[in-house]
Amino acid sequence: MGGAEQGSAGAGAGTGTGTGRGGAPARGRPRSEAVERSIIEGVMRLLEEGVPLADISIERVARIAGVGKATIYRRWSGREELFCDVMRAAEPPDPQLPGTSMRDDLIVILESLRRRGLASRSSAIMHNVYAQMKSSPKVWKVYHATVIEPRRLMTLDVLRRGQANGEFRADVDVELANDLFVGPMLVRAVIRPDAGLEEGLSERIVDTVLAGLAPATR
Numbered sequence: 001m002g003g004a005e006q007g008s009a010g011a012g013a014g015t016g017t018g019t020g021r022g023g024a025p026a027r028g029r030p031r032s033e034a035v036e037r038s039i040i041e042g043v044m045r046l047l048e049e050g051v052p053l054a055d056i057s058i059e060r061v062a063r064i065a066g067v068g069k070a071t072i073y074r075r076w077s078g079r080e081e082l083f084c085d086v087m088r089a090a091e092p093p094d095p096q097l098p099g100t101s102m103r104d105d106l107i108v109i110l111e112s113l114r115r116r117g118l119a120s121r122s123s124a125i126m127h128n129v130y131a132q133m134k135s136s137p138k139v140w141k142v143y144h145a146t147v148i149e150p151r152r153l154m155t156l157d158v159l160r161r162g163q164a165n166g167e168f169r170a171d172v173d174v175e176l177a178n179d180l181f182v183g184p185m186l187v188r189a190v191i192r193p194d195a196g197l198e199e200g201l202s203e204r205i206v207d208t209v210l211a212g213l214a215p216a217t218r
Helices: 002-013 032-050 057-063 069-073 079-092 102-122 122-131 139-163 174-191 201-213
Strands: none
Touching: 002 057, 002 102, 032 057, 032 069, 032 079, 032 122, 057 079, 069 201, 079 122, 102 139, 102 174, 102 201, 122 139, 139 174, 174 201
């Protein structure tokens, strides 16, 4: 972003104090869901038209959404944070874990990945943004920190609780176990676009991996 944008950010966010999401200045006035939706939909319209992420400036988003730049900066610290929320809006929501067992929670987590894979295949926006994010290290870093890493930590927490409850072997490294559970779904969803993402795949992956990690029976 250029200096003019940064200057507008400072002027627009001057009413806030402290820090908000992603280290952004705290918002100085109540958030409006309608305004946020208009901004996010404005970015989506640009992406649908094939505009590269690098060409989507805050000024351009403000024009298409019919708001001022300061309105955007009160909600997002910059383009990277805004793009992450656009991705969240395009994706299925994060899952609510039942908490009944490690197996049940893992199935819900993998089912969320499966649905995201299906959405990315059918959504031109998601396909376009994912492809562009990988060529934009700054955007990818923010997306990884605010979206991917929290999901990974959620899975690790499920695995640690399951290990403590004796649901899989105590000698297995949970980081490796996370890769064993999540890896097959990511391969099908991302690396092999021709591979099936059929109903029941989440259960099959979890049960197959658990069969190898279960504590030995006496």
